[in-house]
Amino acid sequence: MLWRKAWIETRWRFLIGFGLLLCSAAATVFTFPQVQRLLPHLSTDVPGELGRRIRESVVLAREYRGFVWTQWFRQNAMQMATLFAALLGTAGVLSQTRGGLFTLSLPVSRDRLLGVRAAAGLSELSVLAFVPTLVIPLLSPAIGESYSLGSALVHGICLFVVAAMFFGLAFFLSTVFDDPWRPLLVALGIAFALALAERLLAVPGFAVFRIMSGEDYFRRSEVPWVGLVVAAAVTAGLHWAAIRNFARKDF
Numbered sequence: 001m002l003w004r005k006a007w008i009e010t011r012w013r014f015l016i017g018f019g020l021l022l023c024s025a026a027a028t029v030f031t032f033p034q035v036q037r038l039l040p041h042l043s044t045d046v047p048g049e050l051g052r053r054i055r056e057s058v059v060l061a062r063e064y065r066g067f068v069w070t071q072w073f074r075q076n077a078m079q080m081a082t083l084f085a086a087l088l089g090t091a092g093v094l095s096q097t098r099g100g101l102f103t104l105s106l107p108v109s110r111d112r113l114l115g116v117r118a119a120a121g122l123s124e125l126s127v128l129a130f131v132p133t134l135v136i137p138l139l140s141p142a143i144g145e146s147y148s149l150g151s152a153l154v155h156g157i158c159l160f161v162v163a164a165m166f167f168g169l170a171f172f173l174s175t176v177f178d179d180p181w182r183p184l185l186v187a188l189g190i191a192f193a194l195a196l197a198e199r200l201l202a203v204p205g206f207a208v209f210r211i212m213s214g215e216d217y218f219r220r221s222e223v224p225w226v227g228l229v230v231a232a233a234v235t236a237g238l239h240w241a242a243i244r245n246f247a248r249k250d251f
Contacts (some may be wrong), residue, residue, distance in 0.1 A: 002113065006120035010088055014124040017084035021132035024080065028072045029139045035061055036108060039063030064145045065218075068094055068136060073155050074213040077133065084128055085163040086187040088121045089170030090180060114243045118171060125167055129160035131147075155214040162212035165231045175245040 032172070056226055060066030133156040137147040173183035194208050211227035 002116040003120060006117050010121060010124060013084065013087045014128070017080065017087070017128050018131070021077065021080055021084075021128055022135060024076045024185060025072060025132040025135040026139060027202060028068060028076065029136055029143060029145075031071075032064060032067050032097050032145065033143055035067065062139070065147065065151075068147060069155075069213070072133075072136065073159070073218070074215070077129075077159055078212050081125075081129055081159055081163040082166050082191050083188070085125055085167040085186050086170040086191070089122055089167040090174050090184045090186065111243055111247060113176075114246050118168075118242075121167060121171065122164060124172045125163055126160055130156040133159065151217075154217050158212055158214040158217070158224065158228065161228045161231050161235075162208060164235045165208075165238070168235040168242070172238045172242040172245070175242045 010219045060070050130153075133152050134149070137149045137152050169190065170183050170187040173186055177186075178184050198207060199207055207227060207232075211224045211231065214224070216222045216224045
């Protein structure tokens with residue numbers, strides 16, 4: 001019953017995200033031939049840092065693997081996975097605190113109640129991270145290209161593990177705030193601040209989205225195990241804090 005209730009209360013967030021990610025993955029594959037025709041006419045004579053980024057993107061986009069990484073793993077998948085991770089995490093607790101007296105009256109512990117919510121949300125998030133990513137190697141032959149299934153799986157793992165951290169953050173914040181907007185906005189605000197710091201400061205400590213995009217694996221075929229373990233540990237800590245905070249609340 002708890003699993004079914006968790007599904008009913010998060011299904012539209014999950015289904016909307018799933019549909020958008022599937023469409024975006026398919027669009028990434030089928031726009032590659034059009035981009036190849038446009039690249040020779042693209043001007044790269046732009047000064048400064050912007051020009052450097054444009055030239056780098058053009059060089060990467062000439063190869064199918066580089067195009068997929070820049071358009072999907074470094075942009076669309078990463079941004080949408082972060083957004084829907086926060087949305088799914090926010091949906092996990094609010095129904096308990098605002099209209100879930102019936103659920104709280106069930107003969108189950110609060111630890112199990114929140115544990116099921118977290119497990120259901122992470123299961124949905126794993127589908128969002130892996131299934132659209134696996135669409136890329138499946139659809140690539142349709143345009144005469146190929147993409148490694150192993151590479152897709154590694155990038156899917158990076159995407160899921162780091163997105164789960166933002167899910168855990170929103171999940172924890174939902175046990176702190178009573179409204180649905182503050183957990184979502186705070187989680188997305190922190191994600192935006194990390195992305196901005198990582199891009200502008202280039203400090204190694206702000207490497208969350210580099211790990212999420214699998215940049216080290218793309219450039220040097222190195223799986224960022226240390227970063228993934230740290231992200232998983234942070235996620236576990238946030239879930240533990242959420243369960244403990246929820247267990248102490250007086251409804």
